[in-house]
Amino acid sequence: MRKPVLLVMIGVAGLLLVRNLLVMAQLPDEVMQGAIFRIIFFHVPAAWTAFLGFFAALVASILYLVRGNLKFDAFAVAVTEVGLAFGAANLISGMIWGREIWGIWWTWDPRLTSMLVCWLLYSGYLMLRRAVEEPTQRARVSAVFSIFAFADVPIVWFSIKWWRTQHPQPVVWGGGSMDPSYWNMLFLNWIPFLLLGLVFVAIRMRQESAKREIDAIRRMAHAI
């Protein structure tokens, strides 16, 4: 994507975030949690962005295997990496919230555990890419891994859910019902996250094509 388009996207994201922060400051504190509940407006959209990224990686991986175009591979790395960044933001903000509300940094609750396993799987994806030199082989191997990883995530989620029901369950989100204004806030905050994510993906994809150019020039230099 062109530079001005990216800059406009960053600008829109920034404006929306400022607006959301102002609205958020006016929301009354949650009864049980106090002011800290506002973390949810960043925590949850970050998770959505991460999972959307991993899903996009799955689609791109399948498309790469079908079509064999390295563009899809570049897209798959870009979305996976951005997904990991947002996943890390989700995990760390969640841990800070947990420290304050549950009194512990970490609990082996299904959501936390599956997110962590998911994060580990996809960081394995990036490590796998580093270990393969040849571009088409790298693309093929990592596409297959991405499909396996995505198939594993829901299985992990269900298994951990059943596993923990055998034990006393830790408290998650108190009740479970949310005020509609909270939902609005979540979606409104998701938009800047998505815009930022798209900008990152675009930059990352350009870097992949720069890498391919470097490889091409190397080969040419070899030939002369």
Place this chain on the structure above:
Amino acid sequence: MDSRNITFMFYGLAAVWAVLAIYVGMLAARERNLKRELEGLRHMVEERK
């Protein structure tokens, strides 16, 4: 600790943006390295020609 948990709210929000800032830093560093490598290679090819 204050009763409204304001401090921890700021820690949480700061953490989200810190993680994203670190990622942007990583992207920028990679961009710089790639640019340098590309320049160097182009230079080398020019000289050989």
Place this chain on the structure above:
Amino acid sequence: MRYARQILTVAFKDLRSELRTKEAVNASVSFSLVILILFSFAFDPSAESTREFSGGLLWIVFAFAGALILNRSFARELQNDCLDALLASPVPASALFLGKSVANLLLLLAVELVGLPVFLVFYNARIVGSFWTLFGVMALATWGLTVVGTMFSALTVNLRLRELMLPMLVYPLMIPCLMAAIQLTTVLLGEPSLDAGQMVWLRFLVGFDVIFTALAVALVDTVLVG
């Protein structure tokens, strides 16, 4: 029919070459013994509480021992370009993969059958449920481990850091399978039979096996042949 024979031929070939050298099995058995001994220092092995995580202990040992066997599975074929010869043969890649998975399953089961009695003796445990149910659980879970592991053995065979990459990639994928196995094994080591709640785990294990076998068979062609 022909497909089944091809699978068995590959499996027998792998088993025969492994039994001649015994390098992977020997390493795997002694490694699992070492881990079993190491675990005894981590906590009191004679304590009653050990029973509660006996399944977990056993399966972590098996998963570690399995990585040694799985690492060798495709790497063995690299010498003298055996892998290329196998792929050039009229055997389809999926039959090659399934044959290797069957061989790995039998080898890993053999290692487990050595490890299990040692564990029972060292940790003063005994199988309260029926041995055959436990064996069935072991076979199902081991198939889950080997089918994922053999797939990734094929995936990482040409990689620089093969020995490091395989466990790194495979263990997180195996988590659901290991969880089901741990759950069922712990129950069978302490109670006479599985109740309805645990049957869900058994079905889950079968589901895991089916999903990943299908996925691996569908994708192994692109991995090996490209």
